[in-house]
Amino acid sequence: MDPKALGAGFNPHIPNSARMYDYFLGGKNNLPVDRDAAEKVLKYVPEIPIGIRENREFLCRAVRFLAERGVRQFLDIGAGLPTQHNVHQVAAEVAPDSRTVYVDNDPQVLVHARALLQDSPNVIIAEGDLRYPGEILGDPGVRAHLDFERPVAVLMLAILHFIPDADEPLRIIGELRDALPPGSYLALSHVTVDERPEAAPAVERIYQNASTPFVGRMSSEVEPMFDGLDLVAPGVVNLHEWRSEAQVLDPLLEKAKPYFLCGIGEVV
């Protein structure tokens, strides 16, 4: 990875959660400091790369499902570094006229996303912070690209575990839900630590030195995130259980269940 290409906000000495995620996914957009922190996390939670791959597979199934339900507008908050099968590509397979806004608060992610996606039709990249949903919804670029009078699918995949309780994740989700017209959807996924209470503080400590803090939550804290929404079957489940054909669960994940919950709720 070329540090010069990254511009403002780049710090090669602080592990970056988006680049650590890229490392977990087997990507090349990461630095020694990221690999070092990621390897420390893997000592406590060796199943992370499998969970992350499953998260991307959930993203594909979720976007396809939403597009098949007629949604043509996607707001992906905490989009991360572009990888394979990004939201706009999956949506376009079902409906080429779909429009996508990618939002992230990491300057490096924004630089990469703009460089890689600048020629993609019907896609824009917006700087925004999930902690301030009103600012994302009020962003002139976002409002020019998406019509909030028509259904919008808001995706918050693998981001809410980077939002501390002090920033009130339930309030944030409620603000987004209340701003969307009926027929819209919220999709989210969240790491859960029910079976690994001892690993959570250790991983949280590693992320304290990184660009974003990590918050390990119990499934009982994730389920209320869908309150006020009409939950799509099969409900709030482990990633591989959400409308997946996959039958065999990796033994590492079987041991750690519930490890990464996900779900989709419809705004009614």
Ligand SMILES: C[S@@+](CC[C@H](N)C(=O)[O-])C[C@H]1O[C@@H](n2cnc3c(N)ncnc32)[C@H](O)[C@@H]1O
């Ligand atoms: C683990 S990646 C997830 C990427 C993608 N959503 C997925 O599920 O594959 C988390 C992303 O959320 C971004 N992020 C973390 N906190 C954020 C915040 N408060 N607002 C916006 N983006 C944030 C990070 O920069 C990173 O790109």
